[in-house]
Amino acid sequence: MAALINLTIDGRAVKVPPQTLVIDAAKTVGIEIPAFCYYEGLSLAAACRMCLVEVEKMPKMMTACTLPVSEGMVVRTETEQVKQARKYTLEFLLTNHPLDCPVCDKGGECELQDMAFRYGAGESRYTEEKVHTPEKQFSPVVFFDAPRCILCFRCVRVCNEGLGVGALGVINRGVASEIAPNVGDHLECDECGACIDICPVGALTSGAYRYHTRPWEMTHTGTICTHCGDGCKTTLGTRNDQIIRGNNRDRSGINGEFLCIKGRYAFDFYDHPERLQSPLLRVNGKLEEVSWAKALQVVAQKFTQTLADGGSFGVIGSNHTTNEENFYLQKFARQVLRTNHIDHHRTGDVVTLLDALSGKTTQLATVQDLYERKAVLVLGADLALEHPLLSYQVRANYRHHQAHVYVVTPQEVREDKYAAATVRGRDYESLRDKLKAEPELVILFDDSYKGEDLRKLVDFAESLAIPVKFICLLDYANSRGAVDMGLTPELLPGYQPSGQPGMHVDEMITAELSALWVVGANPLKGAVQRKAGFLVVQDMFLTETAQQADVVLPAASAYEKNGTVTNTSGEVQRLTRAVNTMGAKPDLEIMGFLARDMGAAATLGPWVPETVFAEIRQTVRGYEIPMPVMATGGAAQTVPVKGRIVVDSGVEFRPDLIHSDHNGLFASGTLGRYSKVLNSVLENRLNR
Amino acid sequence: MTFSPQLEARFDKLLKSYPPGRQRSAMVPMLLYAQDEIGRITDELVNEVATRTGCTPLQVNEVLSYYSMLHTKPLGKYHIQVCTNISCLLRDGDKLYEHTCKKLGIGHKEVTADGQFSVEEVECIGACSWAPAIQVNYDFHHHVTPEKLDQLLDGLGKKQ
Ligand code: SF4
Ligand code: SF4
Ligand code: SF4
Ligand code: FES
Ligand code: FES
Numbered sequence: 001m002a003a004l005i006n007l008t009i010d011g012r013a014v015k016v017p018p019q020t021l022v023i024d025a026a027k028t029v030g031i032e033i034p035a036f037c038y039y040e041g042l043s044l045a046a047a048c049r050m051c052l053v054e055v056e057k058m059p060k061m062m063t064a065c066t067l068p069v070s071e072g073m074v075v076r077t078e079t080e081q082v083k084q085a086r087k088y089t090l091e092f093l094l095t096n097h098p099l100d101c102p103v104c105d106k107g108g109e110c111e112l113q114d115m116a117f118r119y120g121a122g123e124s125r126y127t128e129e130k131v132h133t134p135e136k137q138f139s140p141v142v143f144f145d146a147p148r149c150i151l152c153f154r155c156v157r158v159c160n161e162g163l164g165v166g167a168l169g170v171i172n173r174g175v176a177s178e179i180a181p182n183v184g185d186h187l188e189c190d191e192c193g194a195c196i197d198i199c200p201v202g203a204l205t206s207g208a209y210r211y212h213t214r215p216w217e218m219t220h221t222g223t224i225c226t227h228c229g230d231g232c233k234t235t236l237g238t239r240n241d242q243i244i245r246g247n248n249r250d251r252s253g254i255n256g257e258f259l260c261i262k263g264r265y266a267f268d269f270y271d272h273p274e275r276l277q278s279p280l281l282r283v284n285g286k287l288e289e290v291s292w293a294k295a296l297q298v299v300a301q302k303f304t305q306t307l308a309d310g311g312s313f314g315v316i317g318s319n320h321t322t323n324e325e326n327f328y329l330q331k332f333a334r335q336v337l338r339t340n341h342i343d344h345h346r347t348g349d350v351v352t353l354l355d356a357l358s359g360k361t362t363q364l365a366t367v368q369d370l371y372e373r374k375a376v377l378v379l380g381a382d383l384a385l386e387h388p389l390l391s392y393q394v395r396a397n398y399r400h401h402q403a404h405v406y407v408v409t410p411q412e413v414r415e416d417k418y419a420a421a422t423v424r425g426r427d428y429e430s431l432r433d434k435l436k437a438e439p440e441l442v443i444l445f446d447d448s449y450k451g452e453d454l455r456k457l458v459d460f461a462e463s464l465a466i467p468v469k470f471i472c473l474l475d476y477a478n479s480r481g482a483v484d485m486g487l488t489p490e491l492l493p494g495y496q497p498s499g500q501p502g503m504h505v506d507e508m509i510t511a512e513l514s515a516l517w518v519v520g521a522n523p524l525k526g527a528v529q530r531k532a533g534f535l536v537v538q539d540m541f542l543t544e545t546a547q548q549a550d551v552v553l554p555a556a557s558a559y560e561k562n563g564t565v566t567n568t569s570g571e572v573q574r575l576t577r578a579v580n581t582m583g584a585k586p587d588l589e590i591m592g593f594l595a596r597d598m599g600a601a602a603t604l605g606p607w608v609p610e611t612v613f614a615e616i617r618q619t620v621r622g623y624e625i626p627m628p629v630m631a632t633g634g635a636a637q638t639v640p641v642k643g644r645i646v647v648d649s650g651v652e653f654r655p656d657l658i659h660s661d662h663n664g665l666f667a668s669g670t671l672g673r674y675s676k677v678l679n680s681v682l683e684n685r686l687n688r
Numbered sequence: 689m690t691f692s693p694q695l696e697a698r699f700d701k702l703l704k705s706y707p708p709g710r711q712r713s714a715m716v717p718m719l720l721y722a723q724d725e726i727g728r729i730t731d732e733l734v735n736e737v738a739t740r741t742g743c744t745p746l747q748v749n750e751v752l753s754y755y756s757m758l759h760t761k762p763l764g765k766y767h768i769q770v771c772t773n774i775s776c777l778l779r780d781g782d783k784l785y786e787h788t789c790k791k792l793g794i795g796h797k798e799v800t801a802d803g804q805f806s807v808e809e810v811e812c813i814g815a816c817s818w819a820p821a822i823q824v825n826y827d828f829h830h831h832v833t834p835e836k837l838d839q840l841l842d843g844l845g846k847k848q
Contacts, residue, residue, distance in 0.1 A: 169746040171753040182746040 007073035014069075022064040022075055023051055033077055034086060034115055036093075036200050037152040038065035041396065042161055045153050048093070050115070052085045053077045061085055086119040093150045095126045096175065097201075104148065106202030109215045112150060131175060139187040140680040141207050141265065142196060146178050149203035155179060155195035162258070164384065164395050164414050165189050179203070190665055191681050192388070193264045197247050197257065208265045208677055209245045213237075218244060221578035222252060222633055224565055225263035226320055226558035227668045229347075229474040230255070230367070230389035231567025231635070234263045236559060236578040243267050243559060243579055254367045254571060254635050260388035261677065262668055267559055269674035270581060274541055276554035277583030287542075287552065292585070292593075299536050299551050300597030302515060303337065306534070311514030313339040314532065316505055317487040318520030318587075319347065319476035320671070322563030322575060324612035325587045326478070326485035327493055327620070328604065329519055332591055334492075336600040340502030341513070344487040345521060346658045347475035348568075349450035351483065354495060354641050356458040357470070361639050365442045365469035366569050371397045373469065375404040375420075375438040379428060379457070380446035381473050384414035385664040387568070390444065390471070391415070404438060406431055429460065440467045446662075447473070451655030474568040475660050476669065477558060481566035484622065484638065490653045494621030495640055504657055508532075518545055519587055520555060522670045538587050543670055554584040561586035563609045564630070571635040572625055588612070689736040695725050703740065712741045715751055719758050728762045756810070764799045764806035766844050768792075769823040772809050775816035784820050785809050787834045791841060804845060 004015040009026050016025045023033045024040075036048040044066050052061040056074035061081065076082065093112065101107045135145040153170060156179065160166040167182040167189035181187040196204045218237035225232045225246075233253020237245035246264045251257045269275075279295030280287040306313065315333040317326055333342040357363050370376060370393035383391035391414065397403040404420040407413060408428045416422050421434055426448070435441060441464070449457055461468040474480050486493035489502025503511060509523050509531065516532035524530060524545040537549040546552045558565075559578045563586075566572045585593075592607025605611065616623050622640025629636040661669055666678045673679075691699070698721055702714040718737050723729050729752060731745075738745045752758050770785040785807075789795055792805050799806040815821035818830030822837070829840060 166744055166746070169744075169750045171750055173754045173756075180746065180749065182744060 005069045005071050005073075007069050007071070007075065009075045010077055016069055018069070020069050022053065022055075022062070022067045022069055022073075025069050026064065026075070026077060031077055033064045034119065035065055036111060036115075036150060037154065039154050039157070039198065041400070042154065042157040045157065048150065048152050049089045050086065052082060052089070054079055054082055083119070086115075090116055090119055091124055091126070094124060096131045096147055097150070098130065098132075098147050104202040105205045105210045106148075106199075107214070110202060111200035133178070136185070137207075138181045138185075139189065139191055140684050141191045141193055141261065141677065142181075142187055143205045143207060143210060144179060144181075145203050145205070148201050149179055150201055151177055152200060154198045154200065155204055158194045158198045159189070161399060162392065162396070163190055163192060163194060164391075164417065168195060188685075190384075190388070191261045191265075192259065193247075193261065194258070197249060197264070206265070207680075208268070212244050213239055221576050222248075222250075223559060223576045223578055224253075224477065224567075224573050225259070226477045227262035227266060227671070228260075228387060228389075228663065229476055229479050229568035230387050231477065231565065231569075231571060231573055232259050232263045232389050233573070233633075234259055234267070236267060238578050241579045241581075243270060252633060254567075254573075255389050255392075258389055258392045261665060261681070262388075262672075262675075265677040266668065266672070266675040268676045269540070269671055270557050270559055270579070272541070272674040272676070274674065275581065275584075276539065276541060276546075276552065277581065279554060280542075280546075280549075280552040282550045287547075287549075295551050295553060296590075296593050296597050299553075300594055302534050302536075302550075303594070304598050306514045307337065309514070311533075312341070312511075313337040314341040314503060314508035314511065314513045314516045315339065315343075316508060316516070316518045316521050316523055317342065317344040317482055319345060319474075319479040319482055319669075320558060321478060321482075321520045321587050322558075322561065322565055322609065323478065323481040323485055323572070323616060323623075324563045324609045325519070325591070326482050326487050327616050328588055328591050328607065328612055330486045330493065331604055332595065332600075333517075334498075335603055336595065336598065337517075340489050340498055340500045341508055342487060342502060343489055343505045343508065344482045345505060345523070346483070346488070347479045347660045348447050348472045349454050349655050349658050350472045350474065350480060351488075351491065351495065351653050352451055352454045352655060353458070353470055353472045356455050357641050359641060361641055362467070363469050364570055364637065364639055364641070365471045366571055366635075366637050367393055367567070369442050369469055369569075370394050370444075370471075372401070373397070373403070373440050373442045374401070375406065375435070375441045377406040377408070377428065377431070377435065377441055377443045378413070378415055379408050379444060380410070380426075380448040381444065382409065382411065382413045382662075382664075383444070386446070386660075386662055387444075387473060388665065390473075390568075406435065428457070432460075432464070436464050436466065438464075438466055440469075442469045442471065444471045444473055447658050447660035450658050454655075471569050473660070475663065477567075478565040480568055480570055481564075481572075484566055484570075484620065484640065485616075488653075493616070493619065494623070496621070504654065506657070518549075519591075521545070524548055525670065538590055540584065541670075541674055553590050555590065556581060556584045556586040560584065561588070561609075563588070564613060566638060567635075570622075570638045570640075572623070572630065572638055573635045574630055574633060576633075689732055691722065692725060695721060699740065712743050712747070715741050715743065715748060716755065719748070719752060723758060729758055729760050756808075761797075762799065762803075765804050766824050767806050767808065768841075769808045769810045769813065771811070771813050771815070771819070771821050771823075773812035775812070776820040779819045781820035784822070784832060784834065784837065788822075788837060788841075791838065805841070 033051050035051045037045040046063045046066045051064040053064045054076040055062050133146040156168045159168045171180040196206045222235045225234045232255035234246045278289040281290040407415045407419045408423040513532040515534040517536045519538045522543040522545045530548040535549045536551045537546040538553045538555045539546050563575045595601045595604045622638040625636035706713040734748045738748045772781045
């Protein structure tokens with residue numbers, strides 16, 4: 001490492017690595033230099049002049065956001081001249097800025113408002129009429145109010161550099177400069193809202209949140225996005241049991257402040273008018289609302305009766321429910337219902353990967369690895385659409401560390417633009433020489449690499465003779481947790497062989513089972529007729545499966561419960577309840593009540609997330625993760641690779657059952673249908 | 689979009705003058721020369737330049753809207769640019785501008801009905817030593833007086 005540079009800022013000695021910018025050097029000793037356009041991780045703009053400081057031996061004041069430190073530099077940030085400069089800069093920024101903070105959506109968390117308070121520029125010498133332009137709607141999500149814009153270009157840069165979309169630009173010049181969308185008067189973009197959240201003022205606002213509340217009236221709850229498998233932390237702003245906003249401005253998760261449209265806005269399924277708020281019971285062929293007590297009693301009796309009659313059970317679990325719920329469900333199925341017919345919709349071949357890597361604990365990559373490792377190979381997936389966070393990480397790695405990105409996909413993808421090499425199709429072997437020359441590699445692969453193909457891939461990686469890590473791409477928030485927790489007939493929690501045959505989803509829905517219990521899944525979509533004698537469904541909505549049920553139990557969404565989920569890279573994170581929805585109960589509680597009513601509570605233990613998680617930590621291989629990390633809202637990776645998985649279990653794992661839904665940016669399986677924002681974006685595109 | 693062989697050749701040369709990956713540097717001259725040939729900058733041209741320089745149309749629009757010598761509306765055959773910046777102003781450039789407008793019966797960035805002339809009030813054109821100065825298309829005229837201007841415009845008008 002290069003020697004540190006010594007400099008003095010406001011009389012204090014500072015030591016920082018070469019190339020550090022003065023603005024960051026100041027931060028290391030707790031000196032804040034005000035800034036608007038400077039934004040960590042984005043290119044430098046030096047557009048706002050807010051960060052001017054005095055530097056000895058330099059004739060003019062310098063922008064601290066673009067000035068790298070040098071040996072012996074003497075910087076002053078609090079002189080009269082600097083204070084004047086800040087005041088004048090603010091006065092300039094405010095010349096055309098409306099002074100109506102009380103009605104501005106950003107009021108209370110506006111950087112311009114804060115600076116004006118701190119550095120004072122309440123009075124203006126500008127007496128001419130302010131330039132006013134009416135507000136514009138760029139897209140269903142993005143609104144733009146030009147007069148409030150201070151032309152810091154953060155939005156332009158985050159969209160271009162961070163997202164790789166480049167949908168925003170700045171047109172005209174001087175006082176007439178304005179942020180403009182990419183297609184005529186509107187945006188065609190990812191609708192991620194990054195530009196809105198990064199805007200220091202109220203110029204960009206979101207259709208979802210604007211004018212709904214004041215920031216100080218909300219309670220903020222950090223939890224995990226329930227859509228794709230990437231596992232972004234989203235901070236939900238709530239008021240009166242309503243979710244009003246999602247963002248992650250404190251950058252506290254594995255995603256920093258990244259969120260795609262789903263994490264930022266698509267929480268809105270939770271209060272969809274079709275949300276179930278009462279249990280339903282089929283009476284004379286029709287589903288009717290009944291009390292919880294009644295519904296639970298019917299199910300418990302039926303289950304007990306079926307058990308007594310020696311009837312058959314099938315259990316289908318979910319890619320969205322928590323680890324605790326999945327664990328409890330498989331325990332319920334195996335120990336109480338005494339069936340091994342338990343499965344879920346598998347979206348990627350984690351099992352073969354873990355088996356092929358048996359014993360090698362350093363070969364599972366985390367989301368952070370995608371930002372740090374020197375080379376990345378993307379196989380199959382259109383990462384930017386299907387795994388927005390992972391794609392963002394890879395792009396940031398390329399921008400900040402010049403990582404080499406290799407793409408082997410059937411179709412054109414966003415990564416092509418900066419890829420070191422692109423192959424259309426599946427022929428990753430052709431990259432052998434290039435990959436061999438890399439110091440290390442992370443391989444991401446989707447559901448088109450499974451079974452034997454995947455083993456070949458792992459062998460190929462081995463033959464490169466460089467350190468290689470893998471991420472098996474999975475669809476949903478807890479797809480990984482469902483496999484880890486043994487929601488398959490072949491494997492118990494922690495990839496222990498069950499040693500017994502059992503039915504898969506496809507078999508269960510076509511078999512004449514006495515009772516089928518579906519928790520948070522929709523296996524009968526696409527007009528499949530139910531075959532089971534008795535069908536119980538736990539869900540948020542009356543899905544195709546729920547419509548055919550005998551009893552429907554309204555379930556809480558991920559944002560209405562506590563527990564843990566495991567993302568596609570095996571990182572376990574905590575869900576924290578943000579709101580309650582009247583009438584719905586968390587799946588764990590529903591299962592607990594059923595156990596109680598069946599007199600099986602003692603076998604299964606308490607249905608409290610913390611207790612179940614404690615059991616998981618003790619009994620499930622790979623989940624011996626450090627509690628403090630979880631307790632503080634961090635992510636801990638599970639590495640369940642000790643020993644082979646499918647050895648002599650007599651039951652074959654079936655890669656042919658794996659298929660991903662390949663949800664794009666505006667889709668999220670069945671759940672996506674109930675999100676207003678996702679639908680509005682899709683409709684907007686159709687109508688164009 | 690197709691251009692004259694001369695312009696195509698010019699484009700080729702321009703695109704080769706910058707290091708690989710920096711072809712967007714050719715954007716401004718490409719727009720300017722294409723404008724000379726087509727008369728204005730059309731949406732089609734924006735898309736074409738974007739494709740050839742490896743940019744998005746939005747990036748071309750950013751540049752296009754920044755430079756005042758790039759026009760999206762048609763200009764007159766003779767585009768009269770009258771400087772009213774400081775040196776010219778001190779020597780009655782503003783009066784010259786008013787005179788031009790009155791004579792042609794049009795204002796800033798407007799075109800005469802017959803499409804012959806257009807007027808634009810411009811900032812310093814770098815001819816301060818010979819103020820007041822005007823520019824007609826690419827030609828400069830120095831120490832311009834209302835009389836000289838009349839003569840010039842009448843002459844151009846006759847040329848058709
Ligand atoms: S919403 Fe996202 S993709 Fe769209 S303009 Fe803003 S930053 Fe770019
Ligand atoms: S819209 Fe906001 S983020 Fe974009 S330039 Fe204006 S002030 Fe900056
Ligand atoms: S990338 Fe995935 S986890 Fe992150 S916000 Fe989007 S849908 Fe949610
Ligand atoms: S923060 Fe330095 S110029 Fe904007
Ligand atoms: S001020 Fe008119 S040419 Fe310079």
